[in-house]
Amino acid sequence: MPVFIKSFFEHFFPPRQLLIRQNGEVKHVVLAPWLQIFAVLLVLITLSWVSISSYRVYSQTTKISAIEQAKLDEQKLWQQQASKQQALHAQQAEQLAELEQKQALLQSMIESLPASISKDVLSEDELSSPFEEDQDEFHEPLVDEVPLDKHVHLSENAFAERYAQLNQHYQQNFALLEQQINLRHQAILAMLKGAGLESALEQHLALSDTSVAQGGPLDMFDETKIPSAFLAVADKLLQLNTLESFLSELPNTLPLPAAKYYISSNFGLRKDPMNNRRAFHKGVDLAGWHKTEIFAPADATVLRAGRNGGYGNFIELEHKNGLVTRFGHLNKINVKKGQTVNKHDVIGLMGSTGRSTSTHLHYEVLIDGEHVNPLKITKALSRVW
Known part of the structure; x- marks a missing residue:
């Protein structure tokens, strides 16, 4: 074995001369086998070190790139999920706002x-x-x-x-x-x-479309x-x-307490109580006790109050929406022209003045100047109150 090694080195690393010419002179340097072996080993060690270092640098670079890419992918995924949740939140906020508006409208x-x-x-x-x-x-x-x-x-x-x-x-x-x-x-x-x-x-x-006294904060x-x-x-x-x-605003009740009158003459065609001839009765007669209180059937303004021919002591009230009520044969008048009265205010007392046979109230209702049956209106209104 030693002979083989010696033969190997003598074959590949024999003594060599290196000629160097400088300034017209030629010099030679003998490269001994051991020096050649040392140079080869030095080159091999250098190449090995460079290779190993390059591999390590490459490995580290690859790992860093992989980590950075993983971070980027994770951040991208998080951003996608966050955007999804933000979109869901915005949608829910919109739906919640709708519910709140529905609730506010319903409650109102x-x-x-x-x-x-x-x-x-x-x-x-x-x-x-x-x-x-x-x-x-x-x-x-x-x-x-x-x-x-x-x-x-x-x-x-x-x-x-x-x-x-x-x-x-x-x-x-x-x-x-x-x-x-x-x-x-x-x-x-x-x-x-x-x-x-x-x-x-x-x-x-x-009238409801016209400007009236209204106001308040806008909500x-x-x-x-x-x-x-x-x-x-x-x-x-x-x-x-x-x-x-x-x-x-309508006169939905008769101007007398229910227990203090009876209907003595209806609206429409009748025999006149004075001459027994056919005549048209433009109101209803409500008979009751002398000086029974007469109430305003709705809010109104007094158009007339005083003597008025066959009506005797007479009151005419103007209500809203073209309605007028009239009261005849009163014993006493408690209001005056131009006065504002509220529903159920006492406007007079029952009597028998004017063209009357006995104590009663002659009650008329007019719509746009046309007489209508007060009982018909009262009964109709009573069905929706």
């Missing part, structure tokens, strides 16, 4: 219902805030240790379920409101038509967030309240 309509419609028909058990803030049904987007996809999924389902429940609740209440409003509206219109008060209603509607609903069907119900309620206001 309930408070505006006329006394003729009972609030008991509506279920108000869920008219509080649509979503309680101490529950995790609605919240700002959060990032924590809980997987984001799972967190959003659960929140979205909980919100959607609650939103559907409340939306159905509002749909039912608005439907009930619309039904009750329509029934009341139809009943009033049927009564007005039957009592011949269409023209009086037209006057009232015309509007965001109608863009309320379905048009709900707004239509609100408009119907406004129309109904106008009708109810009209009814409140």
Whole structure:
């Protein structure tokens, strides 16, 4: 074996001469075998070190690039999830705003219902805030240790379920409101038509469009967030309240307490009590005790108060919407021309002055100057009060 090694080195690393020419002189340097071996080993060690160092640098660079790419991918995924949750939050905020506007409109309509419609028909058990803030049904987007996809999924389902429940609740209440409003509206219109008060209603509607004493801070609903069907119900309620206001201005009662009179002569054709000839009676006669108090059947202004031929002591009241009431044969007049009287104010006392056979009240109602049957109007109005 030593002989083989010696032979190998002698074959590959024999002594070599290196000729160097400098300044016209030639010099030679003998490279011994051991020096050649040392040079080769030095080159090999250098190449090995460079290779290993390059590999390590490459490996580190690759790892750093992989880590940076993983961070970028993670950040991109987080941004996508955060954007998804932000979009979900914005959608829920919009839905919540819609529910709040529906609730505000419904609550306002309930408070505006006329006394003729009972609030008991509506279920108000869920008219509080649509979503309680101490529950995790609605919240700002959060990032924590809980997987984001799972967190959003659960929140979205909980919100959607609650939103559907409340939306159905509002749909039912608005439907009930619309039904009750329509029934009341139809009943009033049927009564007005039957009592011949269409023209009086037209006057009232015309006057309601004019400027009256109104005002207050502006607090509007965001109608863009309320379905048009709900707004239509609100408009119907406004129309109904106008009708109810009209009814409140009508003489819906006779001007005497029910227990203190009886009808002694009806409206229309009759035999005149003085000459027994056929005649038209433009009012009704309500007989009662002498000096029975006579009340104003509705708010009014006194047009006339004093003696008036066959009426005897006479009062004429002007009500709103073209209605006029007249009172004859009074024993005493308690008002004067131009005076404003309220419903149920005592305006006079029953008597038998003028063209009268005995103590009674002659009571007339006129609409736009035309006489109508007071009993017909009173009975019609009593059916809707």
